[in-house]
Amino acid sequence: MSNRATPDAATQVEIYRRMALIKANDERSRKVIMNGRLVMPYYSPRGQEVIPSAISVNLTDDDYICTIYRGSHDQLAKGLPLKDLWAEVAGRTTGTCKGKGGPMHVTYPEKGIMVTTGIVGSTMPIANGLAWGSQLKGDGRVTVASFGDGAANIGAFHESLNLAAVWKLPVIFVCQNNEWGEHTHFDKTSNVPVADRAAAYGMPGVRVDGNDPFEMYAVANEAIARARAGQGPTLIEAMTYRFFGHVFGDADNYMDKARKAKAIADDPVPAFRATLIESGVASEDQLAAMEAAIEKDIDEAVEFALASDFPGIEELKRDVFAEEMA
Amino acid sequence: MNAETKVKPAKANILQGINAAIADAMEADETVIALGEDLADPEEGGVCGVTKGLSSRFGEHRVRSTPISEQAIIGAAIGASLVGFKPIAEIMLMNFTTVAMDMIVNHAAKLRFMSGGQTHVPIVIRTMTGTGFGSGGQHCDYLEAWFAHVAGIKVVTPSSPKDAYGLMRSAIDDPDPVLFIENLPTYWTPAEAPDKDYRVPIGKANVLSDGSDVTIIAYARMIQEATPAVAKLKEAGISAELIDLRTIAPWDRDTVVKSVAKTGRAVIVHEAVTPFGAGAEISAVLNEELFGKLRAPAKRLGGAFCPVPFSKPLETAFAPQTADIVAAVEALVRA
Numbered sequence: 001m002s003n004r005a006t007p008d009a010a011t012q013v014e015i016y017r018r019m020a021l022i023k024a025n026d027e028r029s030r031k032v033i034m035n036g037r038l039v040m041p042y043y044s045p046r047g048q049e050v051i052p053s054a055i056s057v058n059l060t061d062d063d064y065i066c067t068i069y070r071g072s073h074d075q076l077a078k079g080l081p082l083k084d085l086w087a088e089v090a091g092r093t094t095g096t097c098k099g100k101g102g103p104m105h106v107t108y109p110e111k112g113i114m115v116t117t118g119i120v121g122s123t124m125p126i127a128n129g130l131a132w133g134s135q136l137k138g139d140g141r142v143t144v145a146s147f148g149d150g151a152a153n154i155g156a157f158h159e160s161l162n163l164a165a166v167w168k169l170p171v172i173f174v175c176q177n178n179e180w181g182e183h184t185h186f187d188k189t190s191n192v193p194v195a196d197r198a199a200a201y202g203m204p205g206v207r208v209d210g211n212d213p214f215e216m217y218a219v220a221n222e223a224i225a226r227a228r229a230g231q232g233p234t235l236i237e238a239m240t241y242r243f244f245g246h247v248f249g250d251a252d253n254y255m256d257k258a259r260k261a262k263a264i265a266d267d268p269v270p271a272f273r274a275t276l277i278e279s280g281v282a283s284e285d286q287l288a289a290m291e292a293a294i295e296k297d298i299d300e301a302v303e304f305a306l307a308s309d310f311p312g313i314e315e316l317k318r319d320v321f322a323e324e325m326a
Numbered sequence: 327m328n329a330e331t332k333v334k335p336a337k338a339n340i341l342q343g344i345n346a347a348i349a350d351a352m353e354a355d356e357t358v359i360a361l362g363e364d365l366a367d368p369e370e371g372g373v374c375g376v377t378k379g380l381s382s383r384f385g386e387h388r389v390r391s392t393p394i395s396e397q398a399i400i401g402a403a404i405g406a407s408l409v410g411f412k413p414i415a416e417i418m419l420m421n422f423t424t425v426a427m428d429m430i431v432n433h434a435a436k437l438r439f440m441s442g443g444q445t446h447v448p449i450v451i452r453t454m455t456g457t458g459f460g461s462g463g464q465h466c467d468y469l470e471a472w473f474a475h476v477a478g479i480k481v482v483t484p485s486s487p488k489d490a491y492g493l494m495r496s497a498i499d500d501p502d503p504v505l506f507i508e509n510l511p512t513y514w515t516p517a518e519a520p521d522k523d524y525r526v527p528i529g530k531a532n533v534l535s536d537g538s539d540v541t542i543i544a545y546a547r548m549i550q551e552a553t554p555a556v557a558k559l560k561e562a563g564i565s566a567e568l569i570d571l572r573t574i575a576p577w578d579r580d581t582v583v584k585s586v587a588k589t590g591r592a593v594i595v596h597e598a599v600t601p602f603g604a605g606a607e608i609s610a611v612l613n614e615e616l617f618g619k620l621r622a623p624a625k626r627l628g629g630a631f632c633p634v635p636f637s638k639p640l641e642t643a644f645a646p647q648t649a650d651i652v653a654a655v656e657a658l659v660r661a
Contacts, residue, residue, distance in 0.1 A: 122432065125400065159398035
């Protein structure tokens, strides 16, 4: 890759801030569930912090994303306020979707978070439509569709990548390959890297170390620039690892213990933290203060959420259609 | 109908009504766009030519032929609708909606609710179907009940050129997803032509004939079977009120219940198979609203509970015909 983009110092710190936010939010989510303060289906993004953090610093609030049930990392990186997120996952009326969507359907158009789906493989077809809208308007926006390695085996993947390539849509397909499609390992479900499939659609396909902020930033930067320039879509396969089972409470007995221990030992969040300090980009004090601020924000968001009202029963009749149901 | 025609022709057919409605909507609003298999003029404006002329007039960026990719078609329509467009997506045949059900049911119908009203999906999904052309088990099912069972999507089906035009304009205007079901075998039947900018409100049935002994509730091609049945019944001294439902979801309960309260008898006719069909829902509501006032149990007449057969005599026998409607009404009135 020529002219490989490198994040400047401030961008590196911002990537780290987003990673630290995702990690801290995940740790708090699991704690709050364990303490019995909140009941929700929870799909931990722990281990996958780098991908959306390094991508989203290349996006603006106007750019769109579509993400999936394992999507709090994508949402937070794109700028979803913590209070809106926590109130939503707590099912409160102050949530981003008035508590009617929940953790699998967080939506926040103000920051371009257009769809969060609970259906594997469904971000891609809709992302194409968002991108088609941008193409028609000529507004220069791009759309990022996130999905997992499991979703690469759904028919919608093929239909969507083909259409995006044929129509040259400003969309970036980001496969977060965490090695696990629910309980089944990637090696059992695909004979080739996901990125290799891009060739079949006539678009660039890149497999990248999704736990390396510099690599991830460079690849995302190039794909986003291509999309903005009207040169069409890119398929990125970002290699990462899911630290926990598919859903919270899953005993993850199917995961190879040594492989998992290695992934956790290589935790990308403290690794990047150390890199920033060693390279002099940030100081220990600066990052510690940042992390403390994040914890405080999360404290406030959790308390705000749990103190908020539940939606009234009349909400069952609202938002089904534009007009309220009889 | 040539979309540029200034003088309204006296007669038009359903296909022309739909074409004119889309053309007029695209002329009036540049956010109206269309996509689907073979839709644009180089591909002949659809397999039946419903969209003929539109891409030449409005450009292939607004009227786009797609790969044979139903999930991608509906997904693209949904996405574009989230950012200010009003897409009309064609799923060529109703049976092909089965391969796009996730996009239609889990996404188009639910995004408004799941987002707490932050987003909405103003799309029209056009699809054609109907027995009569010998297309067998996978090309002509009526599956309207599946969609009517899902909260968040409206279902309409016209039986005349005027209703085709008026319902299509209303469907495009509507801020929520609308499934627009077209009956293929009656595309070319001429009838009164629609006026420009005419609207048929979604959710409003049409009382085609007044009667006092029985209410016949039907829609789509079944109106063509029920209309002669009403005349035959009249000859036999039975006064039948014929209601064209036009909208399956949300159906016009007020008009139907009021009519059946008057006549005391109801026959519901549709081409979809009888079990768990729209007729079952209508019958249940009549039971709830009019128990004790009905002079006979509500009767359902639907397609035979089997895949649509190919062989002509079987296909003909599959869907309700005029004689079946007459016989069902006579049995009710005599009971």
